[in-house]
Amino acid sequence: MLTMEQQKYIKKCCINKGESINSVAKKTGHHWSTIKKYVEKEDFNQPIKIRQKRTTKLDKVKPIIDQWLLEDKKAKPKQRHTAKRIYDRLCEEYADIFSASDRTVREYVSKRKKELYDDTEGYVPLNHPGGEAQVDFGEVEFFEKGTKISGFHLNISFPNSNAGYVQLFKGQNLECLLTGLQSIFKHMGKVPNKIWFDNLSPVVSKIEKQGKRKLTEGFERFALHYGFEHNFCNPNSGHEKGSVESKVGYYRRNFLVPIPRFDSIDEFNKKLFVKADEDMKRAHYKKDAYISKLFELERIMMRDLPKKDYEVYRLEKAKADAYGKVKLDKDYSYSISPAFSGKEVWLKITHSKVHILNEDYKTILSHNRLNGKNYESMDWVPYLVLMQKRPTALKYTSFYDDMPLDLKSYFEKCDREEKKVGLKVLSKLLLEMDLEKASEVFKLAEEKNLRDEDSLTAAYHRLTRGVLEIKDIKLSMNVPNLDPYITNNSEYDIFLKGGVQ
Incomplete structure (x- = not known):
């Protein structure tokens, strides 16, 4: 099976550039049937079995190194950590979890310093043709069934027409992002040709040399399924997606004030689509036309929805502790049953649910996904x-x-x-x-x-x-009155030869 990068390259050559299958086969060295298979492939849903990510010896202390480097930004240059000083401190203070080499530390510190101290001297105006979109999250508070939630709103903006949509979520993880994008695509009936993103950690797992991004498999799979290209802003360069940055504030002020109160976040999100469509019936700030008309022209330039739907979820393996509970994202605990103590299960994670599956992928139990400061979900039955x-x-x-x-x-x-x-x-x-x-x-x-x-x-x-009410039976007038019958037990005694005492 080819990697996501190879699949993307094949599709780009054949579909975007119009190259023949044979020419791409010669270029890549793959058999023409393999090229044909991936050109015609429409379903990029995640398979059930996923490969576990490899860890490095430095993973446990990366947050510690990052924190020291961030604190150094407040110190004078001559009093900042060198790579050697960081290595020495890790050996002295974190010997129980640190075992990486001096060279590994130097490479990581060098990379992180370049990211932290990379200054930009000016902005270059960017052109956004029709059919392109920008995406970003914003923070927002709302009440669901009387409970106050510190959540997020996912915003998408189309700079060419100034159209856009917004959806509420309780988190800003990959599942929330992809579910929000999928809902917007379905509402529009189209898919943008290209989408600009910030360097969201659920999407970008690593920023490599010359700005190349290593993306999470879940995001790559989603992008391939829907066929859109993706671009990412430089770190600390929000101006590169200024359209959606403005939309974040616009939607918060105009759609989410006063603080929203509702019983169902899904129903409220449907109302936000209606409100956004209504909001487009106004003049563009620069062009002599209504936003709704401009957006209709943009939609013509976009891609059609794929024939097969995409199921947004993440699959992880977990081991239950002695109490029959499993951990997700380090902080959140979900109950299963004491019977599963010490056993391995699968977690099927969506934006709102955590389904616990057995080894045959049958559902054992489902929980609402935890967010914020809710650290445990217990089903006591x-x-x-x-x-x-x-x-x-x-x-x-x-x-x-x-x-x-x-x-x-x-x-x-x-x-x-x-x-x-x-x-x-x-x-x-x-x-x-x-x-x-x-x-x-x-x-x-x-x-x-x-x-x-x-x-x-x-x-x-x-x-x-309730208590079953038994009503009196009303007899007809034609029913005659009968004399009450009195049982004489002595007749039974004689029959049984017992006589009367």
């Missing part, structure tokens, strides 16, 4: 099964601390066996309702002093379905 065996442990869990007062009151009055029964019923209820609703069942049970499983289940049905 699998753990309640374990707690049925050790009911006394309930009181010492964070689940118990978060219980509604009515539910906590019920369990405080239970003995060991009653707690087992209560936990068993609670684990079933949580599959159908949230904790607050389940608490109402146990409140009713406490009022009626119910402790066995059947009575708790009946209380659940009574609360959710």
